[in-house]
Amino acid sequence: MGDSVAVLLDIDGTLVDTNYFHALAWYRAFRQEGHPVTVTDLHRRIGMGSDQMLDAVLPDRDRGRDDVLQAAHTEHYAAFFGLIRPLPGARDLLRHLRRSGAQVVLATSAPPEELRVLRRSLAAEDALTAVTSSADAENAKPEPDILAAALDAAGVGAEEAVMVGDSRWDVLAASKAGLACVGVLTGGISRAELDDAGAVAVYRDPADLLDHLDDSPVGRLLRRIP
Amino acid sequence: MGDSVAVLLDIDGTLVDTNYFHALAWYRAFRQEGHPVTVTDLHRRIGMGSDQMLDAVLPDRDRGRDDVLQAAHTEHYAAFFGLIRPLPGARDLLRHLRRSGAQVVLATSAPPEELRVLRRSLAAEDALTAVTSSADAENAKPEPDILAAALDAAGVGAEEAVMVGDSRWDVLAASKAGLACVGVLTGGISRAELDDAGAVAVYRDPADLLDHLDDSPVGRLLRRIP
Structure with a gap:
């Protein structure tokens, strides 16, 4: 080459x-959808693809709500843009x-x-x-x-x-x-x-x-x- | 006994x-006062007293602003109360x-x-x-x-x-x-x-x-x- x-x-x-902004944004998204998760479990999965992360954290979830979770993360994460x-x-x-x-x-x-x-x-x-x-x-x-x-x-x-x-x-x-x-x-x-x-x-x-x-x-x- | x-x-x-709420609340407080810190440095110091944390993160700071930093943390942390x-x-x-x-x-x-x-x-x-x-x-x-x-x-x-x-x-x-x-x-x-x-x-x-x-x-x- x-x-x-x-x-x-x-x-x-x-x-x-x-990373911490992503962890908090995902935490807000999961809470909003009623899923009990810990922030550290999300933090440890930041950096993997969000599909893989959802599979790891909530293997038995209703996948029909994935787009809602993703959109909620996007919205909560955007609130941190000014702090990056x-x-x-x-x-x-x-x-x-x-x-x-x-x-x-x-x-x-x-x-x-x-x-x-x-x-x-x-x-x-x-x-x-x-x-x-x-x-x-x-x-x-x-x-x-x-x-x-x-x-x-x-x-x-x-x-x-x-x-x-x-x-x-x-x-x-x-x-x-x-x-x-x-x-x-x-x-x-x-x-x-x-x-x-x-x-x-x-x-x-x-x-x-x-x-x-x-x-x-x-x-x-x-x-x-x- | x-x-x-x-x-x-x-x-x-x-x-x-x-812990992650405290780290983010301190990050907002430090940024507000113009101090360049990383969230992970703050996260690693959550659980020690706030005076000791300030000494570790900003040894050369103007201590006359410590009450402003503390008050800013208190205010930003309170925004997370509903998520605890x-x-x-x-x-x-x-x-x-x-x-x-x-x-x-x-x-x-x-x-x-x-x-x-x-x-x-x-x-x-x-x-x-x-x-x-x-x-x-x-x-x-x-x-x-x-x-x-x-x-x-x-x-x-x-x-x-x-x-x-x-x-x-x-x-x-x-x-x-x-x-x-x-x-x-x-x-x-x-x-x-x-x-x-x-x-x-x-x-x-x-x-x-x-x-x-x-x-x-x-x-x-x-x-x-x-």
Whole structure:
């Protein structure tokens, strides 16, 4: 596939501080429909596709109400738009990766309106070489489809790329796509949980990854750029 | 001290599902005052006293604004009151402990109005033998003062009691008070984080602790009741 390498990055909880907003928005949606859930159970499932999340949390639900749950989440989540901020070092990391010559791909299945808000908050369009969205894959994480689409967009193979994410679902999807995954703690998922899922290294936040980039799996990938 | 034993229980995140609401309320308060923080940093500090939390998150802040931050948290947290629910098994656990003959003490430093809301949501007053509040201790968790007050209220020594909590601060406060602490995952803090702090056992939620009570440190304590 040539000399190019790519860093694929999840956005929610990895580059922008949104996981807790998603957990609360889902909690409100579930309560509204009368489902007794705990916020931590929802938090631990943020980052997987919403269909998969519903199957995990409410396997015996009336699927005819899924669109109501989804719409309620969308509405409650939108109430948080004004509070969304980039995570420490997120912009600097993206720009450093791009300047180093890597393809920089946002690998997300966020729906279009959410993605617009996230990209506006992140304000690092100049650093991006490609962005996936919900339109690019049938199945969201932990299935590998979105990462395959991101690799396609970058024009590289799995062995020429590294994933960065904050959830077990990022790590598991990366593993299924044949990619190493570096974890960050900014989604609120602990180091041990990311290690257990198979993360090859874990950093506090994007700033910490950037500070230790040379010794990281991402730094080792960048050194392969001629 | 006689034949009595006591189970001291944290309430926020342990018996009622409030930790994520506190984290979001603090996030709104910090943003309002212009402080850049991440939600996960706040989440990881829920369960310690708010003075200690402010010192940990913003060591160099203008302390003259602390009352503004506290008041903003109180206001944003109150917006969640209608969503507060008991955690799975919380009521059943408290009632089982009381029927077994243990003293059942809520060991919290929540301020009076919050505590009223939490107790109303929990709806297990019949199972409680004592409740502490912010008035009972100079220093909140991770200092042991509130647990010493709870032991006093129960009329037992540390060797005749066990703590149940969901945060590192519960475990650390218990340790300083000479108490074993059993952890639950319902506050969103992982098993590894609670283990690292020194929890003697960790359960998914109060229902899981109740299901495995006989084999737990709480069950071993109850067997000392004549």
